[in-house]
Amino acid sequence: MSSYTVRSWVTIGLFGALWAVVEVTLGSYLHVIFPSQANTFLTGVVMGGIGVAVALTGRHFVPNRGSVLLIGVVTALLKLLSPGGARLGPFVAIIMESALMEAALWIACTEHRWAFIVGGALAVGWNLPHKFIMMRLLYGKGIVEMYTKMAQDGSQMLGLDTSAAWLILAILLLVRLVAGAIGGWGAWELGGAVARRLGRRSPAASEVSR
């Protein structure tokens, strides 16, 4: 942490706040329009995609190791402390998304466009298992039996094979991965465009003590 300067912490705070603004405003609207009980698709993809774009754009300006995770921690805390935002699900989702982005960037070692794309895809892809993991955590083992029965009854009602449920899940995951990849790619482009606009250049990897 000693490699972080005041400017690094300020930038982390600012991008954490930007992500939190999106979560608190747009997230609240989307959760009202599409309640979580009825929606497993749109809200997570939209919020995840935008969050990924904001956090990874922040990485452009704080290229220290761990900065994306710290942006996520700040966002999660703001979401938690905001009125009506004290919910376990979004808190865990934000932390996990930022941890996955950080892991992808850590494995890549240096800043590359593909690392942003892979990190973004992994982060938004997390939204799908997140739903099931949180349900298992909150409701206990009974939820597994419930989901299995629902999948069986649904496939029977629609005249489909049970394996169609897996196909649907695979498609949902693929859409999330694509949305996340677009978010990561967008962050790379946006970070570069803003750096050019402000006459800044992103510090080279050798200039940053990690």
Place this chain on the structure above:
Amino acid sequence: MAILVEGWWLAGLALVEVTFSLAWGRGGLRLFRRPRFWAFILTAVALGPFLVGEPDVTLGPLRLSREGFTAGLEMAGRAFALTLAFSLGIASLSLSDVVAVFDRLGLRGLGFATALAMNLLGTLREMATVTLQTIWLRGGMRRPWTALRLFLITTVANTLRYGDEVVSAAAVRAFDPNRGQPASLPLRRADLWLLALLAGCTAALLAVGVR
């Protein structure tokens, strides 16, 4: 603990949580005013009799399972206990507590970033709104992609410019997150007694729940 215990112990745990919040922190009980919380809890009770176990009771046109109803109740109880525990914890947390904890852990910078972000939430929201309205008034929405690009670049650029001002303000005050000793935590005898009591209760409940 709510994840580990089952059956009546879960109900007991929920009762302890409600009693605790009534006595010390009613803020956590605001959760009960939200229809979404009840919809979330009651979904399990409503779906359980249809989806878990074999139907053994007929109620008009509906064939229900008693085993499913019990399982649904238990699921709802677990979700209730976990959500309430989380809500109680958060209700007693404030920004200054979070900053103090980070400071204590030697993460003064993270505490600074969190406090800064909390204070700038309104400013950033205002900044983004003004940018959007400016683009709108200048007819930018006729080309949505260009408008989106302009909006994002302007918002992020303005945010960073604002950050420069904060950095200057911190510099003139000689603020350095990497220096300084963390504030000492005053631990009194009563705190130690409370810690011991909580540890004992947790161990006892865990032992009973796991068994």
